[in-house]
Amino acid sequence: MVSPLRLSPQTLQVLDAFLHAPKDWKYGYDISRDTGLKSGTLYPILMRLADRKLLETSWEPTEPGKPPRHLYRLTVSGLRFAREHVVHDVTGSRVLGLRGAKS
Amino acid sequence: MSSAVRKFAVMLLGAVARNSQRESQCWGNAMLREVDFIDSDWASLWWALGGTTAVLKHSLAITARSWVRKQIDHRGDWTLKNGGKKVARLASGVAISAGLLAVSIVGVARLLSAVISARTFEHLHWLGWLPILVIPEGIFAIAAFALWRKRRDIARGIVLGAVVLAVHVIVHMTTHK
Numbered sequence: 065m066v067s068p069l070r071l072s073p074q075t076l077q078v079l080d081a082f083l084h085a086p087k088d089w090k091y092g093y094d095i096s097r098d099t100g101l102k103s104g105t106l107y108p109i110l111m112r113l114a115d116r117k118l119l120e121t122s123w124e125p126t127e128p129g130k131p132p133r134h135l136y137r138l139t140v141s142g143l144r145f146a147r148e149h150v151v152h153d154v155t156g157s158r159v160l161g162l163r164g165a166k167s
Numbered sequence: 168m169s170s171a172v173r174k175f176a177v178m179l180l181g182a183v184a185r186n187s188q189r190e191s192q193c194w195g196n197a198m199l200r201e202v203d204f205i206d207s208d209w210a211s212l213w214w215a216l217g218g219t220t221a222v223l224k225h226s227l228a229i230t231a232r233s234w235v236r237k238q239i240d241h242r243g244d245w246t247l248k249n250g251g252k253k254v255a256r257l258a259s260g261v262a263i264s265a266g267l268l269a270v271s272i273v274g275v276a277r278l279l280s281a282v283i284s285a286r287t288f289e290h291l292h293w294l295g296w297l298p299i300l301v302i303p304e305g306i307f308a309i310a311a312f313a314l315w316r317k318r319r320d321i322a323r324g325i326v327l328g329a330v331v332l333a334v335h336v337i338v339h340m341t342t343h344k
Contacts, residue, residue, distance in 0.1 A: 091201065091204070092197060092198065092201050093201040093204050093205060093214075096214075102213065102214075102217045103198055103201075103213075103214045103215075103217035103218045103221060104216070104217030104218070104220045104221050105217070106217075107194060107197075107198060107217075107218060107221040107222075108221050108224060108225065110194075111194060111221070111225055121193075121197075131200050131203075132200065133197075133200045133201065133204075134193075134196070134197030134200060134201075
């Protein structure tokens with residue numbers, strides 16, 4: 065059984081980062097730079113989102129001999145969840161999460 | 168060319184990813200691949216340290232969850248198997264006490280009526296308690312004591328029968344006076 069997702073400010077930051085280009089796959093290091101979160105904070109959030117099927121992951125196909133990179137993108141339910149919980153003000157910057165998570 | 172710091176970062180994260188739980192290995196490798204794209208050597212080390220913590224936490228959480236699940240499964244099994252046996256033994260103890268009570272009532276009452284005349288019996292009406300209470304309770308006490316070490320659950324069933332009988336007699340006496 066998966067426990068309810070804790071909507072911390074950092075989780076909202078990550079969801080917000082995905083909302084900027086919802087259909088694009090993102091690298092972990094790019095999300096880290098966008099959000100300013102360290103790997104020790106970012107990856108547990110990604111793991112939790114993936115556990116709850118809100119995030120899909122994929123290995124980037126690369127040329128032979130070059131190790132692949134891991135990619136992330138919100139699922140349809142993840143996108144809906146992010147839109148429900150990340151609120152933007154008129155200037156477009158994120159202000160707060162709407163309500164407690166149910167996923 | 169990689170610096171010693173970056174090499175250490177890669178080595179550390181690689182070792183943690185290899186030795187963690189299978190579910191965590193994918194995440195460890197994902198963080199490891201990103202190290203190549205971090206410009207600063209020191210930043211790559213901090214990345215690896217953070218990644219190490221994340222993988223270890225994830226791995227530990229999985230281990231703890233599976234351990235707890237295993238314990239619950241084991242205990243559930245244990246309770247079902249042994250609990251059923253225990254109840255059966257306890258019930259057999261109660262059945263034994265009920266049987267002893269029936270034998271005592273029928274047997275002793277017949278014996279008393281054969282030995283003592285009806286007139287004498289009227290004068291000694293306390294004798295009626297012998298087959299109903301005194302003799303059965305005495306037998307229950309002896310049987311429970313004898314079985315306590317080797318057949319404790321059956322002994323408990325007998326004690327339970329004795330208690331029920333005693334309570335029944337007390338209730339009867341207090342309500343039928």
